[in-house]
Amino acid sequence: MKIQTGSHFPYAGRSSTPATTRGESTFASAFAVARTKDSTSAGVERTDFHSMTRQDLRDWMNGEIRAGRMTLDESTPFVSMTLAIPVNGDWDALDQTMRTERVDFFALTKAGIEGARWRKDDEAEALLEGALQIMQRYQGHPTSVDTVA
Template identity: 40%
Template sequence: MKIDTATGHLYASRSVQSSTTARVNPASFSAALTAAAAGVSESVAQGTRQADFTSMTRQEMQDWSNDQIRSGKMSLDEGRPFMAMSMKMPVVGGTGGGLQASSDGERLDFMQKVRAGIEGALSRNDDITRQMLESAMKIMQQSQGETIGVDTRA
């Protein structure tokens, strides 16, 4: 049985070349392939973002934790401390609740915040909070530096 791909609608715009007419110099092909790979890896490196819990906005934390939950990499229970970290509560009393994460561009060290939370839980003998924060710390350490998105503002 012979399948003619030149007549299919997917390949209609392709031209068919004889295998005897298309000769490729292996050295120039290798050089071209290496240059193309370097260009792709450079553009990927420039256009991607990595998780950096030592310098992240509340909105970035919220986006990261939502992505982890949506993708099934993290359960809702595991995501609870990350959602709490992404909220900003006013110091002065008020009935308006927390401030929106998207309106705050401050970069925070969430690793340090979790370490301080663990210390606080230890001083209060709060094993439940300590365990929850230790779990969050483990997740952050495992996820530190992972690609979390592509920067489309290039």
């Protein structure tokens, strides 16, 4: 049996210089850069329940359910927060408002908890307390990353 010391592998002659120094882009180098950037870096959207539209909350909630991080039972108080009923019957204006009007869902949830306590509605209070804990857990977490930025 003869063992050859020369290399006949297809990529044996490639440079071992890191891709970033050769001007190439690799997932590893992009990941390393993304990991070192701080939380205010461009291209990263973060969950902010203090300033979110009802549609944003609905999209976030549906994403959490699809990802398996939230059950349908846990989503119940969030569904009620995304709802709005127009007083004058103008559903088109309401749809636009739901997409643009920013709401502080932390304040809304805390007010709901106080209202439930005042009404002595233990079930509503427990649901809203659970929603508040979920919001506190996910506040500031990345929701999307723009890989082009």
